[in-house]
Amino acid sequence: MAVKAQVPGAVIDVQHYIFALQLTDADNNIKGQATVGVKFLKNADAFNLDLVKKNVEGKGMLVSAVTENGKNLRFVQDSGAVKIYTNAKTGSMHSYKVSYAGVPADGLIISTNNFGHRTFFGDNWPNRAHNWLPCVDAPADKASVDFVVTAPDHYQVVSNGLKIKEQQLPNHLKLTHWHEAVVVPTKVMVIGVAAFAIDHPGDAGNIPVYTYVFPESKEAGFKSYAVAKDILPFFIKNVGPYSYEKLANVQSKTIFGGMENASAIFYFEESVTSPGIEELMAHEIAHQWFGDGASEKSFWHLWLSEGFATYMTNLYLENKYGADTLKKRMLADRKKVLEFEKKRLTPVVDSAVKSDYMQLLNANSYEKGSWVLHMLRRKLGDDLFWKGIQNYYAKYRGSNANTDDLRREMEQASGQDLKPFFNQWLRKAGHPDLNIGWHYDADKGSVNISVEQKQDNLYEFPLEIAINGELVHIEVKDKTTSAQILVKTKPETILVDPDVNVLDSFNIAAQ
Structure with missing residues (x-):
């Protein structure tokens, strides 16, 4: 597959990630093993993965081993990356396993919700993923991803793509495996781990729509989040096919109002009772096309x-x-x-x-x-x-x-x-700032209009003016643009941009 983007000068193009993570209630320490499948874009004897190292406060990730085909590789970890030594030729494919552990400084928000229950929520935008995941943390390098999460069994786990396995383990643990087959940037790779009430309000064509909310928010959340199933078809019809295997809308601890994680959108905790939920959902669902796709x-x-x-x-x-x-x-x-x-x-x-x-x-x-x-x-x-x-x-x-x-x-x-x-x-910075003057000429039965651009950068744009309810179009491009408009009677009203079609500021006065 041709390289579609990549950071300029990139050594590798990540093809696929598998993040196997162990979460516990004992503390905020996470254990991870990342399997990173890469294609080399040039001959290399080393490459970097972004990962935040443990800092003086004890937050961050410490890498214990990097292997390829079971063989230990030399690596060096600095504050923001792990450098992996390898021998690779242009176009060759390699798979590396990175074993690591630590308390995330950011990116995976481990906290309690409004009801006092412990929760884990990925929150990677813009480049916070490498606080908890070894990755190329830039939007240009997209990859498919698996999350394999082992956690206490009183949690449900939601993530990108399809849930392909849920398995009870000894000691009240549970393994949940999600697989996202579509390539996505790290900013929208995610897991949400909490006690959830789950609803399936419907499908948009063959795309199942799910709701994940805290059990205490079940009544309000199931009702308000259900609007998602009506929003999805609008974008499918007008923009193009939906890329992902499902759409889950998730009540979460994101620091944003909403976060457009691919196929698993996270919303702020109070969103379940927010009067603006429909527009928030429309915005985040639109992102599945623009930003994610x-x-x-x-x-x-x-x-x-x-x-x-x-x-x-x-x-x-x-x-x-x-x-x-x-x-x-x-x-x-x-x-x-x-x-x-x-x-x-x-x-x-x-x-x-x-x-x-x-x-x-x-x-x-x-x-x-x-x-x-x-x-x-x-x-x-x-x-x-x-x-x-x-x-x-x-x-x-x-x-x-x-x-x-x-x-x-x-x-x-x-x-x-x-x-x-x-x-x-x-x-260019700025916008058109206009002085508009008008004068009624009774003899000629006309309105003379002058439009002056006050800002230094001149803009070219059509300006609509309604004279007695009749729309007139003026092409503005010079420092001053003049127009003579024939009218039947003296204007009662002159409205600038009545249909709100230009990003401008203006004042208007009779002369």
């Missing part, structure tokens, strides 16, 4: 996950509740984008961020990314927009894309040059 090549292109999930949620809600719902949401999102810009002026594709990716969870990645898709949809029309989105997903499903990859697919679908559009909205 078609993943960004690097976190600089995070909007391909978060902007998509935000706009796809808006499209789902527009489809269900009507166009006014979309307008209201776009207005609220526009406000968020403009507020964020005052705090931090940076483009959506933000290559200045080198390590702390949490800072990319911001209004640029989410709401501005969503706004770009909204304006692209208005520019192309619904048919070409969806055609481009479907083609993009079909091409990059199971692999990785960046912003230019999306642009090329949208150009191919529409036959338009979209470079200027993508550059101004995604690669």
Whole structure:
């Protein structure tokens, strides 16, 4: 299989992980054996796997052995990685076993839930997986994964993919084996271990939908989470096939509102009674296509996950509740984008961020990314927009894309040059800030409109203005754009962007 992404300069491409983990109630120490199947992309005498080493507080993982075919290999562990010495030729396949143990510093959240019960929840985004799993902890290296979890038998275990084995062991232990056949990035590989009440509210086509909630949340959770089975078909119909073997929605201890783990989405603990559960679920389910299925090549292109999930949620809600719902949401999102810009002026594709990716969870990645898709949809029309989105997903499903990859697919679908559009909205910071003046000329029976762009970077975009309820389109591109509109009577009302189709700020005054 051709290398679909990989970190530039990568030595290996991980094909498959098996994580065999032992969890206990005695303490927070976990024991692991990771079997990592790799393909070498170049001749190598060593390679690295990311893994956080035990720190002064005693948190982190200590590797005790690395073997290949039962033979011990030399390895060196530093604070963030384990270097494994081996001899490998380009294109060759190898399988390594890494034995390790420790208390996770992060990534696997071992704590108690609101009801005082002990729980274990993976929480890997963005690159926190290597706190508890030896891996290539970057979205570009996708792999299939098995989790084989041995834990006290009063827990249920949920994970990616299909449950292929559940076996009672001596001493009140239980082994649970989940297998995800589809390649996914480490950020969405996960286990959830807790006492769960489990429901199967229905299927979307041949995809079973499950609910996993704490037993005390059973009544509320079974009811509120059931909406997932109605959301899934919208994306299957409009975007493309669902990639995974099932969809489980899980009440959890994630630090996020929701975390889009492939086929096993985790939601914050109070989500079972949250009035916003439908939109939260739509957002996380949309991620199964965008972020999980078609993943960004690097976190600089995070909007391909978060902007998509935000706009796809808006499209789902527009489809269900009507166009006014979309307008209201776009207005609220526009406000968020403009507020964020005052705090931090940076483009959506933000290559200045080198390590702390949490800072990319911001209004640029989410709401501005969503706004770009909204304006692209208005520019192309619904048919070409969806055609481009479907083609993009079909091409990059199971692999990785960046912003230019999306642009090329949208150009191919529409036959338009979209470079200027993508550059101004995604690669430059800011937005159009407009001074709009109008004057009624009674003699000519016209309204003269002038649109001035106050910001330095000039934008090109269509601006809609409603005069007495009649929509007028003005192509804005220069510092000042003038238009003369014939009218039957003196305007009572002039509304700028009445359908909320441009990411801008403006003031309007009669002259």
